[in-house]
Amino acid sequence: PVTWAKNISLKVGGFETSFQLADPVATITDKVNEVTDKVNEVMGGLDSDLVKQAEALEHKEIELDYEENPTKLFLLLQQKAWGLAMMQLEKHPEEAEVWVYRKFVPESAPNVPDASDPGKSQALVKQETALSTVVKEPGKYRWRLLPLHASIVLGAPQEVTTKILLTYPEAARKVDERGSLPVHLAASRLDVDDEGEKVVLQLFGAHADSIDITDRNGRTAPELAKLARARKAAEKQRLMETASRSSRLSRACIETSASMNGREEEDDDDDDDDSSVKSSFSTRFRNLMKGSKSMDMSDKKSSNLETAKSD
Numbered sequence: 244p245v246t247w248a249k250n251i252s253l254k255v256g257g258f259e260t261s262f263q264l265a266d267p268v269a270t271i272t273d274k275v276n277e278v279t280d281k282v283n284e285v286m287g288g289l290d291s292d293l294v295k296q297a298e299a300l301e302h303k304e305i306e307l308d309y310e311e312n313p314t315k316l317f318l319l320l321q322q323k324a325w326g327l328a329m330m331q332l333e334k335h336p337e338e339a340e341v342w343v344y345r346k347f348v349p350e351s352a353p354n355v356p357d358a359s360d361p362g363k364s365q366a367l368v369k370q371e372t373a374l375s376t377v378v379k380e381p382g383k384y385r386w387r388l389l390p391l392h393a394s395i396v397l398g399a400p401q402e403v404t405t406k407i408l409l410t411y412p413e414a415a416r417k418v419d420e421r422g423s424l425p426v427h428l429a430a431s432r433l434d435v436d437d438e439g440e441k442v443v444l445q446l447f448g449a450h451a452d453s454i455d456i457t458d459r460n461g462r463t464a465p466e467l468a469k470l471a472r473a474r475k476a477a478e479k480q481r482l483m484e485t486a487s488r489s490s491r492l493s494r495a496c497i498e499t500s501a502s503m504n505g506r507e508e509e510d511d512d513d514d515d516d517d518s519s520v521k522s523s524f525s526t527r528f529r530n531l532m533k534g535s536k537s538m539d540m541s542d543k544k545s546s547n548l549e550t551a552k553s554d
Contacts, residue, residue, distance in 0.1 A: 306387075309345040314338040320393045325403050332390075332406060339411035344387040344420070384420040392419050395428045401438035404429075408449060415449035422459035426450070430464040433471035434478065443468065 252261040260278050307313055316338040319328040332339060388396070391414040394404045408415060408425075418424055426446040433439040443464065447454055457463050462470075 304342060305340065306342040306344055309343050313343045314341050314390075316390055317341075317343045317388075317393060320390060320397055320399065320403075323397060323399075325400055328399075329403060329406060332410060336410045339390050339407050339414065342387055342389055343393070345385045347383050347385055387420040389414045389417055389419075389425075391415070391425050392417075392423075392428060395425055395432065395442065398432070398436060401441050404442050405445060408445060412449045415446050415453065424450070424453050424456060424458070424464075426453045426464045427458045427462075427467055430467040431471055433468050434475035439471075 252259060309317075314335075316328060316331045316335065319331055389411075391404065391407045391411065394407055415425055419428075424446075426443060429436075429439055429442045429446060433443070436442075447464075453464060455463060458467070
């Protein structure tokens with residue numbers, strides 16, 4: 244039975260509670276635990292928000308305009324100076340996390356008179372407001388790439404792309420201005436990149452879920468890889484057919500040349516035959532002439548002999 248009671252108030256972390264100490268000690272423990280749980284719940288929520296804010300500040304993406312101040316790593320990749328790019332990455336690994344972009348900018352249309360010029364009163368608009376038809380959305384990204392995206396698009400050696408990925412693995416989860424992950428870009432290049440298979444597998448390892456993620460055209464990386472292999476097979480078939488046609492043409496040319504040489508030799512033989520015939524005709528004609536002369540001489544001798552006899 245309860246023989247005594249005492250009211251107790253507790254204030255912890257800005258929260259206050261009170262209870263009557265009339266129960267066994269176990270009840271007191273439960274009350275204290277309840278207060279502690281409430282405090283931890285509130286403080287835990289505050290800590291969570293603070294952590295998120297800190298992470299956002301820590302991992303805030305940095306973007307640099309290609310026209311003004313691109314990173315040295317990006318420029319070296321663009322110049323395909325792979326060795327220097329590797330050295331720059333060693334010295335400044337933070338550049339692997341920096342986006343470099345280029346935007347569309349408004350431009351004056353060519354050969355547009357300026358209406359603000361009194362000497363060109365026939366102009367309808369001010370030149371500064373006449374935009375080229377090519378620039379439809381000024382300020383929009385033309386492209387926006389991380390070094391990982393750039394290394395894949397520019398066909399960097401596999402060891403360069405791997406080094407960038409190891410330096411900043413989170414890049415495997417980042418999409419470019421067209422909504423393509425690095426693995427989408429790598430899978431699309433399997434028809435021209437002999438080492439692309441290794442890169443694709445490494446990117447899958449860094450971001451396993453990317454195997455099911457689609458690009459803006461609704462195609463996954465495996466589907467893009469299949470299309471690239473089909474293009475490669477078609478190109479190989481085309482080259483084989485071209486080589487076959489060239490081989491047949493070469494053989495035909497050789498056969499034609501041999502045939503022409505044979506005809507020339509036949510013509511030479513014909514010339515020899517003609518010469519032989521002409522020679523034969525000349526001999527026979529000379530013999531015939533000699534025969535005629537002999538016959539004339541015989542006739543003359545016979546005539547002279549008859550005249551002598553008559554005398």
